[in-house]
Amino acid sequence: MMATTVPKQIGARIRRKEDPRLITGSSTYTDDLKLPGMLSMVLVRSPHAHARITEIDLSEAEGMDGVVAIVTGADLEGTVAGLPVAHNLEELKEPPHRPLSIDKVRYVGDAVAAVVAVDPSRARDAAERVHVGYESLEAVVDIEAATEDGSPLVHEEEGSNIAFEFPFLAGDVDEALLNADVVLRLRLMNQRQIPVALEPRSVIAQFDRGFGKITLWSSTQIPHLLRTQLAIGLGFPEHSIRVIAPEVGGGFGSKLNVYAEEFLAAHLARTLGRPVKWTADRSEGFLATTHGRDQLNDVEVGVDGEGRLLGMRVRMLQDLGAYHQLLTPAIPTLTVLMLPGCYRLPNLEVHLSGVFTNKTPTDAYRGAGRPEATFLIERVMDHIAAELDLDPAEVRRRNFIAADDFPATTATEVIYDSGDYQTALDRLLEIADYAGLRREQEERRARGEVMGIGLSTYVEICGMGPSAALPAGGWEACTVEVRRTGAVVVKTGISPHGQGQETTFAQIVADRLGVPIEAVEIAHGDTDYVPEGIGTFGSRGMAVGGAALSLALDTIRAKAKKFAAHLLEAHEEDIEYEGDRLGIKGAPDRFVTLEDVIGAAYLATDLPEGVEPGLAATHFFEPPNFTFPFGAHLCVVDIDPETGEPTLRRYVGVDDCGNVINPMIVDGQLHGGIAQGIAQALFEEAVYDRNGQLVTGTLMDYALPKASYLPNYELHRTTTPTPVNPLGAKGIGEAGTIGSTPCVINAIVDALSPYGVRHLEMPARPEKIWRAMGSGASE
Amino acid sequence: MKRTIHLTVNGREYSLEVEPRLLLAHLLRNHLDLTGTHIGCETSLCGACTVLVDGRAVKSCTLLAVQAEGREVTTIEGLAEGAGPDQLHPLQEAFWNEHGLQCGFCTPGMIMTAHQLLQDNAEPSEDEIRHGLDGNLCRCTGYQNIVRAVQSAAAEMRGR
Numbered sequence: 001m002m003a004t005t006v007p008k009q010i011g012a013r014i015r016r017k018e019d020p021r022l023i024t025g026s027s028t029y030t031d032d033l034k035l036p037g038m039l040s041m042v043l044v045r046s047p048h049a050h051a052r053i054t055e056i057d058l059s060e061a062e063g064m065d066g067v068v069a070i071v072t073g074a075d076l077e078g079t080v081a082g083l084p085v086a087h088n089l090e091e092l093k094e095p096p097h098r099p100l101s102i103d104k105v106r107y108v109g110d111a112v113a114a115v116v117a118v119d120p121s122r123a124r125d126a127a128e129r130v131h132v133g134y135e136s137l138e139a140v141v142d143i144e145a146a147t148e149d150g151s152p153l154v155h156e157e158e159g160s161n162i163a164f165e166f167p168f169l170a171g172d173v174d175e176a177l178l179n180a181d182v183v184l185r186l187r188l189m190n191q192r193q194i195p196v197a198l199e200p201r202s203v204i205a206q207f208d209r210g211f212g213k214i215t216l217w218s219s220t221q222i223p224h225l226l227r228t229q230l231a232i233g234l235g236f237p238e239h240s241i242r243v244i245a246p247e248v249g250g251g252f253g254s255k256l257n258v259y260a261e262e263f264l265a266a267h268l269a270r271t272l273g274r275p276v277k278w279t280a281d282r283s284e285g286f287l288a289t290t291h292g293r294d295q296l297n298d299v300e301v302g303v304d305g306e307g308r309l310l311g312m313r314v315r316m317l318q319d320l321g322a323y324h325q326l327l328t329p330a331i332p333t334l335t336v337l338m339l340p341g342c343y344r345l346p347n348l349e350v351h352l353s354g355v356f357t358n359k360t361p362t363d364a365y366r367g368a369g370r371p372e373a374t375f376l377i378e379r380v381m382d383h384i385a386a387e388l389d390l391d392p393a394e395v396r397r398r399n400f401i402a403a404d405d406f407p408a409t410t411a412t413e414v415i416y417d418s419g420d421y422q423t424a425l426d427r428l429l430e431i432a433d434y435a436g437l438r439r440e441q442e443e444r445r446a447r448g449e450v451m452g453i454g455l456s457t458y459v460e461i462c463g464m465g466p467s468a469a470l471p472a473g474g475w476e477a478c479t480v481e482v483r484r485t486g487a488v489v490v491k492t493g494i495s496p497h498g499q500g501q502e503t504t505f506a507q508i509v510a511d512r513l514g515v516p517i518e519a520v521e522i523a524h525g526d527t528d529y530v531p532e533g534i535g536t537f538g539s540r541g542m543a544v545g546g547a548a549l550s551l552a553l554d555t556i557r558a559k560a561k562k563f564a565a566h567l568l569e570a571h572e573e574d575i576e577y578e579g580d581r582l583g584i585k586g587a588p589d590r591f592v593t594l595e596d597v598i599g600a601a602y603l604a605t606d607l608p609e610g611v612e613p614g615l616a617a618t619h620f621f622e623p624p625n626f627t628f629p630f631g632a633h634l635c636v637v638d639i640d641p642e643t644g645e646p647t648l649r650r651y652v653g654v655d656d657c658g659n660v661i662n663p664m665i666v667d668g669q670l671h672g673g674i675a676q677g678i679a680q681a682l683f684e685e686a687v688y689d690r691n692g693q694l695v696t697g698t699l700m701d702y703a704l705p706k707a708s709y710l711p712n713y714e715l716h717r718t719t720t721p722t723p724v725n726p727l728g729a730k731g732i733g734e735a736g737t738i739g740s741t742p743c744v745i746n747a748i749v750d751a752l753s754p755y756g757v758r759h760l761e762m763p764a765r766p767e768k769i770w771r772a773m774g775s776g777a778s779e
Numbered sequence: 780m781k782r783t784i785h786l787t788v789n790g791r792e793y794s795l796e797v798e799p800r801l802l803l804a805h806l807l808r809n810h811l812d813l814t815g816t817h818i819g820c821e822t823s824l825c826g827a828c829t830v831l832v833d834g835r836a837v838k839s840c841t842l843l844a845v846q847a848e849g850r851e852v853t854t855i856e857g858l859a860e861g862a863g864p865d866q867l868h869p870l871q872e873a874f875w876n877e878h879g880l881q882c883g884f885c886t887p888g889m890i891m892t893a894h895q896l897l898q899d900n901a902e903p904s905e906d907e908i909r910h911g912l913d914g915n916l917c918r919c920t921g922y923q924n925i926v927r928a929v930q931s932a933a934a935e936m937r938g939r
Binding site for chain 1: 812854
C-alpha cells in the first residue's frame with residue numbers, strides 16, 4: 001500500500017477552514033435561527049441611572065395584540081436566582097443582582113420587566129406601553145466621589161459603595177522611596193471602554209417537555225460555564241441543560257459572562273412551553289453588555305540616579321459599575337499582578353478598591369486588567385526617561401528582567417515562564433531604525449514639525465490558567481476520534497468566535513496523525529456534543545485547549561503504534577510514526593499506514609493483547625502556570641500643529657507568543673488587538689453625564705475606529721517557547737491590545753515634549769493635543 | 780395595513796405581503812431566510828447589512844421593504860452569480876486568501892461595499908479603499924487584511 005506524505009502544517013500559513021461558510025453567508029449566528037412557535041422577548045429598561053421603582057403598570061401592555069406574557073422581578077422571586085460573580089477575594093460585598101430589578105434601578109439599562117410576544121415588533125410595541133413609575137435618586141457617577149462619606153449609595157444595604165479592598169505589599173516601599181534619588185508622581189485614568197463585538201448579543205431558549213430538557217443558544221464565549229450557572233440560577237439539573245454557542249460574532253470579553261437575558265429566556269421558555277428569542281439592538285448592547293477598564297491610578301515611584309526602579313506605590317480605584325457581573329471584581333486584581341511589567345521591581349505597595357457606581361457593570365474587555373497594568377508601568381518608564389533625560393529605550397534596558405533570570409518570580413509572586421525582553425527590544429529598534437527615526441525627529445523639530453516616537457515593552461499573563469487561580473477552573477478538555485472513514489473529529493471545550501482554532505487545531509492533527517487537513521473536523525460550542533470545557537478567553541484557546549488536544553493526540557499515536565507493532569509483528573518501541581506511516585525503525589520498507597491501523601482498530605478481529613477496539617481518546621489539560629507572551633512595540637506619530645490631529649505614520653511590533661501554529665492567524669490577532677489598543681489611546685471613551693446617562697450610547701457617538709483611521713502594522717517575531725504546555729505556545733489574543741495603548745500615548749507625549757507636556761489623558765483627541773500644545777500643561 | 784410588493788432577490792422574483800414599517804434587512808432575513816445579511820446596529824453606521832440594490836451598495840436597514848418595489852437585490856448568498864455552490868466571487872476568494880475576516884459578522888456587508896468600490900474604481904489606492912470602506916465597521920481585523928483582500932480582488936478582477 002502506498003503511503004501519502006503530508007507537507008508539514010504546523011507553522012504554515014494555511015487559509016482558514018471556517019471561512020467558506022462565513023464568506024458565503026451560510027453560517028448560523030444565534031439570531032439567524034428560527035424555531036417553530038418561537039416567541040420574542042423585549043426588556044423594559046430603566047431610563048434613569050438611579051431611581052426607586054414606585055409602580056409597574058402592565059395593564060395596557062398585557063392587553064395588546066400578540067402579547068403572550070409579561071414578567072417583572074417580583075414574579076421571579078424564589079424561582080430565578082440572581083446573576084453570579086466568581087472571585088477569589090477574601091471579602092466581597094455581593095448585593096443581589098436580580099435579572100429584573102424589584103426595588104431600585106441602578107444604571108441606565110437596568111431591566112425591570114420582560115415582555116414576550118409573537119414577534120419582535122409586537123414585543124417592542126408592548127414594552128413601550130409598560131408604565132414604570134420612578135422616583136429619581138441622585139446618581140453616583142464619579143468614582144472618587146463614590147468613595148467619600150455621604151455619597152449616595154448604589155446599594156444602601158451594604159453601607160458603602162466600596163465593594164472590596166485588595167491591599168498588596170512586597171518589600172518596603174517607604175524605605176525605597178526615602179532612598180530614591182527621584183520620586184515621581186503620576187495620575188493615570190484608564191478610561192471606560194465599550195467592547196462592541198459586531199454581533200449584538202442574542203439568546204434563544206427552548207424547553208422540551210418530553211425530555212424535560214432546556215436548550216439554550218447563546219452568543220457566548222463560555223457555553224459550559226453558562227450551563228452550570230443556568231442550572232444553579234434556575235434550580236434545574238445541569239445534565240438536562242444543553243447550551244449551544246453557534247457562530248459567535250466576536251466577544252472581546254463581553255460575552256465571557258452570564259447575563260440576565262440568558263436566565264430570563266430559559267425561564268420563560270420553560271414556563272411558556274414555547275421557544276423564546278431575545279436579540280439586543282445596538283443601543284441596548286451599549287447599555288446592557290459589560291464595559292471594560294475604568295480604572296484610576298495614583299502612582300508614586302522611586303528611582304535611583306540611573307533610572308532604576310526602587311519602589312512603587314499605587315492607589316487603584318476600579319469602577320465596577322452598578323453590579324458585579326461574572327468576573328467584575330477579578331479584573332483589577334490582574335492589574336495588580338502585572339504591575340511590575342518586564343522590569344525588576346523590588347518593592348511594591350498597592351491598595352486597590354473596587355467601587356460601585358450607577359453605571360453599566362465593567363468586566364473583561366480584551367486584555368482584562370493587564371492593559372491597565374502595562375499602560376501604568378510603560379508610562380512610568382517614559383516619565384523616568386523624561387525626568388532623567390535618558391532615552392526611553394535605555395531606561396527599559398536598565399530595568400529589564402534579564403534573559404537568564406527565567407523563570408522569574410516578580411514582587412507580585414507571579415512566575416514568568418520564559419522571556420527575553422532585551423532581544424525583542426533590540427530587534428525592534430533595529431528593524432524600525434530607531435536611531436534614524438530620532439535623527440529625523442531632530443530635523444523635523446528644527447523645521448517646526450511635531451513628530452513623536454513611542455515605545456512600549458510589554459509582558460502579559462494569559463493561557464488562563466491554573467485552576468487554583470481561577471474561580472471557575474482553568475483546565476481544558478479535548479476528545480479526538482479517529483473515525484472508521486479516516487476522518488478525525490476533535491471535540492474541544494474551548495469556544496472560538498473568530499480566533500481560527502478550527503484551522504490551527506486541524507493543522508496540529510494533520511501533522512501529528514499524518515492526515516490531510518481536510519479530513520479533520522473541529523467541533524466546539526455545544527455542551528451535548530462536547531460535554532466538558534471552560535471556554536475561550538484570556539488567550540487560552542491554543543495554550544490550554546491546544547495542549548489538551550496535544551495530550552489526546554499522544555494517546556492516539558501510542559495506541560496506533562500498538563496496532564502497527566501487532567500488524568508488523570514487531571515491538572511497539574521499534575515503531576516510528578512519521579506522516580501517515582507507522583514503520584519499523586531501520587527497515588524503511590516495513591510499514592503500515594494509519595488507514596491500516598484504523599481498519600484493524602475497528603474490525604477488531606485480531607486485536608493486540610490488552611488493547612480495546614477503536615481509536616479515540618479524551619484528555620484534560622491542567623496548566624501548571626499561566627503563560628507570559630511579551631514584545632516590544634514602536635510607533636511614529638505626526639501631529640498637525642494647526643489642528644492637533646495625530647497621524648500614526650508607522651506601527652512596528654516584535655512580538656513573542658512562543659511557538660506559532662499559523663503565522664497568518666497570529667498576525668491577524670495582533671492586527672485586531674493593536675487596532676483596539678490604538679482605539680483606546682486615540683478614539684474610544686464611554687462618557688457618562690453627571691446624571692449617569694451614557695452620552696456615547698450609539699455608534700454615532702462612540703468612536704469605533706474605521707478603516708481610514710488606522711495604519712498598517714509591520715509585524716515581526718521572536719520565538720521563546722513556554723515550558724508550561726506541550727505545544728510551547730503562549731497565546732496571542734490580547735497581546736496587541738496590551739502593548740499598543742501605551743505605545744501610542746508615549747509617542748504623542750514624546751511629540752509634545754518640546755511643549756513641556758509630560759502626560760495626556762486618553763483618548764488623545766486632536767482638541768486635547770492642540771490645547772496641550774498651547775498651554776504646555778500636563779493635563 | 781399590509782402591502783404587496785414585488786422584487787427580485789438573487790435572480791428570483793418574489794411577491795410578498797409586508798407591513799409598511801418592515802425594513803429591507805428584516806425582509807431578507809425573516810421573510811426570505813437570507814440570513815447572510817447581518818444586522819449590527821439600528822443607526823445605519825455599522826454596514827453589516829449592506830446589500831446591492833440595482834447593483835449599488837445599500838445599507839438594507841436604511842430602506843423600507845416597500846421602497847424595494849420593482850428593484851433587483853443581491854445579497855451575499857447571490858454574489859457568486861450563475862456559479863455552482865462551491866464557486867466564489869473573486870472578492871470572497873480574496874477575503875479567504877488574505878485572512879480578511881475573523882468572526883465573520885461584518886464580512887458579508889464588507890464584501891458588498893467592496894464590490895461597489897471596485898465597480899466604481901477598478902484600481903483603487905490603499906487610501907481610496909480605506910475611505911471607501913469607512914461605512915463598514917470591523918472589530919476583529921484592524922482592517923489591514925481587509926484592505927489587502929480588496930487590493931487582491933481588484934487585481935484578479937482586472938485580469939478577467
